[in-house]
Amino acid sequence: MNILVTGGAGYIGSHTVRLLEKKADRVVVYDNLVKGHRQAVGKSVFVQGDLLDSGKLIDTIQRYAISSVVHFAAASLVGESMGKPRDYYRNNVQGTLNLLDVMLDNKVGKLVFSSTAAVYGEPEITPITEDAAKNPTNVYGRTKLAMENAMDDYSRAYGLKYIALRYFNACGADPAGDIGEDHEPETHLVPLVLRACLGKSDGIKIFGDDYPTQDGTCIRDYIHVTDLAQAHGLALEALYGGHGSDVYNLGNGSGFSVKEIIEAAETVTGIKIRQEVIARRAGDPAVLVAGAAKIKRDMNWQPQYTDIKEIIATAWRWHRANPDGFPRLGDR
Numbered sequence: 235m236n237i238l239v240t241g242g243a244g245y246i247g248s249h250t251v252r253l254l255e256k257k258a259d260r261v262v263v264y265d266n267l268v269k270g271h272r273q274a275v276g277k278s279v280f281v282q283g284d285l286l287d288s289g290k291l292i293d294t295i296q297r298y299a300i301s302s303v304v305h306f307a308a309a310s311l312v313g314e315s316m317g318k319p320r321d322y323y324r325n326n327v328q329g330t331l332n333l334l335d336v337m338l339d340n341k342v343g344k345l346v347f348s349s350t351a352a353v354y355g356e357p358e359i360t361p362i363t364e365d366a367a368k369n370p371t372n373v374y375g376r377t378k379l380a381m382e383n384a385m386d387d388y389s390r391a392y393g394l395k396y397i398a399l400r401y402f403n404a405c406g407a408d409p410a411g412d413i414g415e416d417h418e419p420e421t422h423l424v425p426l427v428l429r430a431c432l433g434k435s436d437g438i439k440i441f442g443d444d445y446p447t448q449d450g451t452c453i454r455d456y457i458h459v460t461d462l463a464q465a466h467g468l469a470l471e472a473l474y475g476g477h478g479s480d481v482y483n484l485g486n487g488s489g490f491s492v493k494e495i496i497e498a499a500e501t502v503t504g505i506k507i508r509q510e511v512i513a514r515r516a517g518d519p520a521v522l523v524a525g526a527a528k529i530k531r532d533m534n535w536q537p538q539y540t541d542i543k544e545i546i547a548t549a550w551r552w553h554r555a556n557p558d559g560f561p562r563l564g565d566r
């Protein structure tokens with residue numbers, strides 16, 4: 235297994251690379267470092283490149299005799315996607331189509347794809363199963379759904395074998411504490427709450443408390459990044475073992491409201507967090523909770539982290555040790 239990991243210097247990518255390094259013959263990280271961190275890549279080969287640079291992609295795939303791809307590289311912020319659709323279509327659609335072309339032209343036929351719960355939109359039934367209606371409420375979700383559809387078509391026409399993993403809310407950090415979440419700007423709830431605990435902000439702004447949920451705030455399914463990473467290894471093994479193209483939800487199967495996450499973080503850190511309710515954020519569905527029975531059944535995937543406080547504790551370890559994120563290159 236010589237695996238190309240696009241976006242392997244990012245948050246979920248780097249955690250996955252860490253696990254794949256134990257299974258693969260060779261892991262090659264391909265990342266443009268617009269959002270990723272060179273320091274997050276361990277001993278894998280690193281190539282700085284963009285998905286739109288076909289020449290570099292072809293060269294990398296041929297040079298390292300790549301046999302499969304795990305494709306993380308994408309823009310992934312719901313709020314941002316609403317105001318910058320061009321960036322999202324260029325990165326997530328044009329970039330992925332480019333990667334697929336290069337793969338097919340070079341006979342690389344196995345792909346694990348980062349998809350998202352955002353493809354469902356506002357679900358009719360909770361927990362959501364994979365066959366639920368797909369009506370994304372935001373641009374980000376629409377770009378990912380478009381690529382799921384393209385892969386499905388390519389699978390039928392060209393024999394591409396892909397597994398799309400629809401992530402719910404990734405959070406936490408490797409328990410070793412040396413890699414973790416470091417986005418600039420940060421928009422995700424858990425790191426923002428922990429930054430508030432570190433005194434790096436005035437507190438947390440809750441995007442709406444008038445949703446049809448028990449406490450009025452949005453409910454999400456929070457899954458530890460290492461559990462998410464583990465699933466990519468299983469998906470790859472399944473593809474190498476002859477598993478056909480398929481789609482899986484990847485979540486813990488239980489939902490927490492924004493207020494419950496803040497409370498859990500207060501318990502873990504022992505710090506009171508200032509909170510203010512502001513307007514809803516465009517594109518946010520009220521409730522997103524995964525039905526994850528399919529991946530448990532087909533791939534024997536079992537999340538190791540099911541306690542939200544334990545998940546937040548691993549993130550807290552990372553943030554406390556690295557309050558400014560990864561050291562900027564040149565700082566050391």
Ligand code: UDP
Nearest residue numbers: 312421422423426439440441452492515518
């Ligand atoms: N959220 C919030 N305040 C923030 C950031 C997020 O209330 O400063 C809410 C957001 O509306 C959503 C949940 O927290 O309901 C998780 O948001 P996040 O951006 O972490 O992940 P997403 O669900 O968008 O993938």
